[in-house]
Amino acid sequence: MTTSNLSSSSTPDDARLIALAREALATEIAGLQAMAARLDGRFAQAVRLLLGCRGRVVVTGMGKSGHVGRKIAATLASTGTPALFVHPAEASHGDLGMITAADAVLAISNSGESDELTVILPLIKRMGVPLVALTGRADSTLARHADVVLDTGVEREACPHNLAPTASTTAQLAMGDALAVALLSARGFQPDDFARSHPGGALGRRLLTRVQDVMRPLEQTPCVAPAATLPEMMRAMSAGGLGAVALTDDDGRPVGIFTDGDLRRLIEGRPGADLRQLTAAEVMHRDPRSVRAQALAVEAAELMERHRIHCVLVVDDDGRLAGAVNSHDLMRAKVI
Template identity: 75%
Template sequence: MTASSPIDSASTLALARDTLAIEAQAISAMAARLDAGFVQAVQLALSCSGRLVVTGMGKSGHVGRKIAATLASTGTPAMFVHPAEASHGDLGMITHEDLVLAISNSGESEELTAILPLIKRMGVPLLAMTGKAGSSLGRHADVVLDTGVEKEACPHNLAPTASTTAQLAMGDAFAVALLSARGFRPDDFARSHPGGALGRKLLTLVSDVMRPAEQAPRVGLQASLSEMMREISAKGLGATAVVDADGLPVGIFTDGDLRRLIEGGTDLRAVSAGQVMHRAPRSIRPDALAVEAAELMEKHRINSLLVIDAQGGLCGALNSHDLMRAKVI
């Protein structure tokens, strides 16, 4: 069949569904086989004072890199070492404080089996993830994680498909069990992902995104409406704090308040800030998470917040645009 030849839609979909069914069945069967060995593997990883070194050849190596990355981002220091490179010097990256996780479906990968005796001679504990517990890898291992599958999803039962899916799923189960045992929390995850959306939400503080005190709009209680509007326009927040004689915020006046006054027919020349402000304005501390500010704005349907320090003084202000610029919302 050439690349431009039409395909049979029904058979293509049937083959795809069969593939997914075979791989789902492989994972279900593997889950049913989990035993005390898995718990022992988790315990070995928890007691490891060094790093968890993952190794594997070919497709198992690709899976191993992903497992190492998942472990490292969820509280278990981990790295990937290529077994062929290990035979040419990279074995020196492994120390007696480490734990090795070797992955091979057959358990007989030549490059991998060549370094197993050296790993054991170093006294490094060895976890095996293999489909053949009686293989060379399985016999050398302290603990075997059984990732055997009945058949590959490949129609010829050749290409690693169900077996690599099983390895990947076992790696995820291992990582999740470890993060739970370590008490790994969302903020811990965020510290490993400071550039991601979760990192921004869980690490960004109000003080990181607020407008500083000198840029926070404020007027006195006796300020006229025109004075309030000049301050709002000058600072560009869409609102101004109203402060008492000691400089402590006692109210807030917004663009929306102005529209409501106009609609109500109020004599704008006769009012002062103290008469038209909203008392006890919504505020937040500078050490609060920026995402808390976003939640507060959404809950009360407001666009601006005053930032108040521990002494009750106005130390900044922010609005929804500040949070959007910081990609918190």
């Protein structure tokens, strides 16, 4: 279609655009459902082959299949299966050296006849490297070289002209995800393992950050004895900048807490009264909420949310006050 034809065509109305979207999605869903129905022992064979790889899974593919391959390699690598992507055209010009005898290759091509890919297949086989193929043609050059062939073919593309890789690339991507999920399960990959490979992400912070990493240490935590007067307690609270003050017994164990909100409610509840002679023991909240220093920071966040408080005390293994953490500390650490 020429530029003039494109500019002169009228834009479909909203109903037509939505109908086109639903048709495309229905086509891709149908392709995935058909592929799921075809799954057989070859999928398990492919998983075992990749699971037995002593090196890395080298993913390769050309064009749109290459874009899918990069995502599959990233998913494998982040879920416990070391992987990398090698561009097949670059492989012919030196990057084939990135593949070692300890590796396995996952090659992706809908037609199975991409020139850049087929030219390196004999070299891969000569190295004795296991080869898993994701292809839509069981009789293709790629399929003939593969140790295991996973059928990712679709009846038609979502493209109205049945040309642009759409449903076929969705099928490739989904099969890659299926492999990654099966592999992570077989490896016993847990959320903590995922967090370790995503330390900069929100999940990593939630699963790796401990209270001791974000809390205010004992020397920065305002603390007084229960016998302290209200003015003494207020001075400690103001100096600490926590919005609360901890009350501890002679052994350093927290027995109460008093917050800015408690002070406001105390003043509102006793208008005109002289509060200066009140002691901390008379106004504190007894049995304050606390969390261990080794606990996950997200546990402190959940405790605050559950009890609608903005600060929790931190205790050591002996139950002695070790510090405090409030919602601002957790926000700064991007735990919440």
